[in-house]
Amino acid sequence: MIEDKNQQRTQLSDLGEFGLIDHLTQNFKITQSSTVKGIGDDAAVLNFENKRVVVTTDLLVEGVHFDLSYVPLKHLGYKSIVVNLSDVFAMNAKATQVTVSIAVSNRFPLEALEELYAGIETAANVYGIDVIGGDTTSSTTGLLISVTALGEVEANEEVYRNGAKSNDLLVVSGDLGAAYMGLQVLEREKEVYKVNPNNQPDLEPYTYIIERQLKPEARKDIPVLLAELGVKPTAMIDVSDGLSSEIIHICKQSEVGCDLYEEKIPLDPQVISTCEEFDIDSTTVALNGGEDYELLFTISQDDYVKIKANPNLTVIGHMKQASEGMHLVTRADTRIPIKAQGWKNFNA
Amino acid sequence: MIEDKNQQRTQLSDLGEFGLIDHLTQNFKITQSSTVKGIGDDAAVLNFENKRVVVTTDLLVEGVHFDLSYVPLKHLGYKSIVVNLSDVFAMNAKATQVTVSIAVSNRFPLEALEELYAGIETAANVYGIDVIGGDTTSSTTGLLISVTALGEVEANEEVYRNGAKSNDLLVVSGDLGAAYMGLQVLEREKEVYKVNPNNQPDLEPYTYIIERQLKPEARKDIPVLLAELGVKPTAMIDVSDGLSSEIIHICKQSEVGCDLYEEKIPLDPQVISTCEEFDIDSTTVALNGGEDYELLFTISQDDYVKIKANPNLTVIGHMKQASEGMHLVTRADTRIPIKAQGWKNFNA
Numbered sequence: 001m002i003e004d005k006n007q008q009r010t011q012l013s014d015l016g017e018f019g020l021i022d023h024l025t026q027n028f029k030i031t032q033s034s035t036v037k038g039i040g041d042d043a044a045v046l047n048f049e050n051k052r053v054v055v056t057t058d059l060l061v062e063g064v065h066f067d068l069s070y071v072p073l074k075h076l077g078y079k080s081i082v083v084n085l086s087d088v089f090a091m092n093a094k095a096t097q098v099t100v101s102i103a104v105s106n107r108f109p110l111e112a113l114e115e116l117y118a119g120i121e122t123a124a125n126v127y128g129i130d131v132i133g134g135d136t137t138s139s140t141t142g143l144l145i146s147v148t149a150l151g152e153v154e155a156n157e158e159v160y161r162n163g164a165k166s167n168d169l170l171v172v173s174g175d176l177g178a179a180y181m182g183l184q185v186l187e188r189e190k191e192v193y194k195v196n197p198n199n200q201p202d203l204e205p206y207t208y209i210i211e212r213q214l215k216p217e218a219r220k221d222i223p224v225l226l227a228e229l230g231v232k233p234t235a236m237i238d239v240s241d242g243l244s245s246e247i248i249h250i251c252k253q254s255e256v257g258c259d260l261y262e263e264k265i266p267l268d269p270q271v272i273s274t275c276e277e278f279d280i281d282s283t284t285v286a287l288n289g290g291e292d293y294e295l296l297f298t299i300s301q302d303d304y305v306k307i308k309a310n311p312n313l314t315v316i317g318h319m320k321q322a323s324e325g326m327h328l329v330t331r332a333d334t335r336i337p338i339k340a341q342g343w344k345n346f347n348a
Numbered sequence: 349m350i351e352d353k354n355q356q357r358t359q360l361s362d363l364g365e366f367g368l369i370d371h372l373t374q375n376f377k378i379t380q381s382s383t384v385k386g387i388g389d390d391a392a393v394l395n396f397e398n399k400r401v402v403v404t405t406d407l408l409v410e411g412v413h414f415d416l417s418y419v420p421l422k423h424l425g426y427k428s429i430v431v432n433l434s435d436v437f438a439m440n441a442k443a444t445q446v447t448v449s450i451a452v453s454n455r456f457p458l459e460a461l462e463e464l465y466a467g468i469e470t471a472a473n474v475y476g477i478d479v480i481g482g483d484t485t486s487s488t489t490g491l492l493i494s495v496t497a498l499g500e501v502e503a504n505e506e507v508y509r510n511g512a513k514s515n516d517l518l519v520v521s522g523d524l525g526a527a528y529m530g531l532q533v534l535e536r537e538k539e540v541y542k543v544n545p546n547n548q549p550d551l552e553p554y555t556y557i558i559e560r561q562l563k564p565e566a567r568k569d570i571p572v573l574l575a576e577l578g579v580k581p582t583a584m585i586d587v588s589d590g591l592s593s594e595i596i597h598i599c600k601q602s603e604v605g606c607d608l609y610e611e612k613i614p615l616d617p618q619v620i621s622t623c624e625e626f627d628i629d630s631t632t633v634a635l636n637g638g639e640d641y642e643l644l645f646t647i648s649q650d651d652y653v654k655i656k657a658n659p660n661l662t663v664i665g666h667m668k669q670a671s672e673g674m675h676l677v678t679r680a681d682t683r684i685p686i687k688a689q690g691w692k693n694f695n696a
Contacts, residue, residue: 036400040601041508042438042585043404043499050398052384056391057447057481057496063488064451090390099405101494103412133405140411144487146449146494148405151391160389237390253388 010110012138021136023110024117028124028131032096034152035130044132046097051152056087062142070186073112075214077119080145083240085127086218086293088151090238092159093223097132098124101146103139116145127220157232164235164254164298170317171233171307173219173294175266176243177282180289181274182206182213208270216293222312229306233297242290245340247317247326250298257320260338262330264316287328287338358458360486369484371458372465376472376479380444382500383478392480394445399500404435410490418534421460423562425467428493431588433475434566434641436499438586440507441571445480446472449494451487464493475568505580512583512602512646518665519581519655521567521642523614524591525630528637529622530554530561556618564641570660577654581645590638593688595674598646605668608686610678612664635676635686 012020021039030038037045046053060066060080068076081098088095100120104113124131129149189201203210218238226233235254237246243265251258265286275282298319299307307313317329326338360368369387378386385393394401408414408428416424429446436443448468452461472479477497537549551558566586574581583602585594591613599606613634623630646667647655655661665677674686 037506037508041510042435043402043441043497045439045501045506046401046403047503048396048401053394053396053401054391055394055445055447055481055496055498057449057483057494059449059451059483059485059492059494061451061485061487064486087390091393093391097403099403099496101405101407103407103409103492133403135405135407137407137409138412139409139492141489144407144451144492146405146407146483148403148447148496149391150403153393155395158385158393160385162389 012104012106012108012110012113014110020113021134024113024136025131027121030130031128032130034096035132038130038132039134044097044099046132046150048152050155052155052158054088054091054093054151054153054158055148056084057146057148058084058087060145062144068143070190071214073115074119074122076145077116078123078215080147081120081123081127082216082218083293084147084149085129085220086238086240088149089219089223090236090295091151091153092157092226092233092236093151093153095127095129095149095151095220097130097150099133099148100131101135103137103144105139105141105143108143127218159233159236159297161235161237161250162253164250164256164319165300166256166319166321168234168298168300168319169304169315170247170258170260170296170298170319171313171315172239172243172266172296173222173312174292175268175271176239176286176292176294177271177289178209178212178268179216179291180285181271181278182209182211184278185210185274186213206270206274208268209274213291216291218293219295222295225310225312229310231299231303231306233299236295236297239292239294239296240290242288243296244287244338245290246296247338248340250296251322251326254319255322257322257324258317258326258338259320260317260328262328264314266314266316283328360452360454360456360458360461362458368461369482372461372484373479375469378478379476380478382444383480386478386480387482392445392447394480394498396500398503400503400506402436402439402441402499402501402506403496404432405494405496406432406435408493410492416491418538419562421463422467422470424493425464426471426563428495429468429471429475430564430566431641432495432497433477433568434586434588436497437567437571438584438643439499439501440505440574440581440584441499441501443475443477443497443499443568445478445498447481447496448479449483451485451492453487453489453491456491475566507581507584507645509583509585509598510601512598512604512667513648514604514667514669515649516582516646516667517649517652517663518595518606518608518644518646518667519661519663520587520591520614520644521570521660522640523616523619524587524634524640524642525619525637526557526560526616527564527639528633529619529626530557530559532626533558533622534561554618554622556616557622561639564639566641567643570643573658573660577658579647579651579654581647584643584645587640587642587644588638590636591644592635592686594644595686596688598644599667599670599674602667603670605670605672606665606674606686607668608665608676610676612662614662614664631676
């Protein structure tokens, strides 16, 4: 028997630019009442009534933010939406719409873009948002995804980075460091694969941390939860660059200091065990790893009773006078100044 | 004497990502009353009260949409804003804010990005819009600019592509084909320069068409003018891909046909003379050249008296039943079906 070895591979040039956009977005549905007109005109038209509108944007670049040798395109599409929604939630807002633009080289067949857009569509469905526009163009090399996300929030319910006060409590959702350790495992397996492509990696012990890297979720639930608990944070930010970096943003913009307690930093058991395996300090990973997409916020001490029993939230420190500085208080009770590391994309 | 031959050239890695954004956007001012919070938090916060919000986005990619061998970075920054604002004006809206994201390789020094942002700032000042956010990241190659523009319009004053009716008049602002002919001149001079770098080109006869290519303007004035004249177009689109392509968009979405009169198409004398020099048909250039950023719209015949004396506006045809098709009526009074050409970025 003769096998058909041709994988389906449609050239992008077969469709042209308009055909491509139409094809990729044909399944997208409008579900938000604020969307008057989505894709298909010079611009989308939205109606937020008297609510405040939040707008945020992010670029994801192949070879800088993702490596297609171990990131499935569907996951990448999903993640490209999630990282933007995380910024909307960090304003205490509800995410409502996104625009998605991609630049892509001819080496990608149509089927690859369909995978990418399937991930985008899944994220839109999971988070209940509308894809209202975008642009699709060729690039001379690689894949680049630019997403702009919009959200809505009642006037005066938005939360900035600059409202933290001395004595406020510092709170974080979920746990930290998992996405970074997931990346370490994926990069190790890539090296192993290069040496021996027949080696079947056992990724079972790393399921959680790999999922946190490849398919992160944004904390849509936290603004809702805080509203239910009757808590309005004094400042909020999402943890995309690492806990250190985000604490510094809040402290600088709010003109306060901070004590962060090492023993309070929430870590998943898989993060701890993988850190031991890689001989990396788990606190360093939580502080500098990034890509957690958890929410970091400050609340008045008066609100402590409202949040203390909630398993989604951990108090990890408290704010001080700016003159007292920003410190990590270690398990050994020493005080180490907090410095930003995070991602340095421009380093050669 | 020993000359200092070092041009100022600061590596992007010297600043890091946060330093770079802060540095590039430090001069940007907030002027729109709808901007509550601009750059500096997880997201910008806007207040459009009860107006409708329009959102549009575009990607510009080096080697696809621009060639840095003859496009100055300051002009590129200006143009990247203008092409997006054009889509806002095409909705009959007022432009209010933009986000600007760039991906840039390390081969660009800081001074190059400062030039780019100087152009962005100039456009923001000229058009009275706020730059409210963005992202700056490294790319593995070249420069890419992603802009999202927002605008506002009173409810029911927005104009879509789908409202044209049979017997409506087809109107265009300004003149067509100049940007395309400017590009032809620039590409010819680039070839001449390659052969003889000492050759000084005389670009004096091409001033207007080169400016239309390198530093186009969007028709901010047209929605204002139409409101003053008491005319609400039945459909509107901006001419970015060429007149043919835009007429087809309006006809298909409005389910109408069209007669376009060749003799009515507005052409600048420089376009006509340069077309003769290059032995290109000027009607073909107007139909398929693109990048004019004029506004193409349809109005009820009842509104003809309101616009007929205006030097900014030219009636170039009228709409018909869909079954009658879309045709160019030539000077020789033959009827040629209108077909889209436009830019085909994905062609190999």
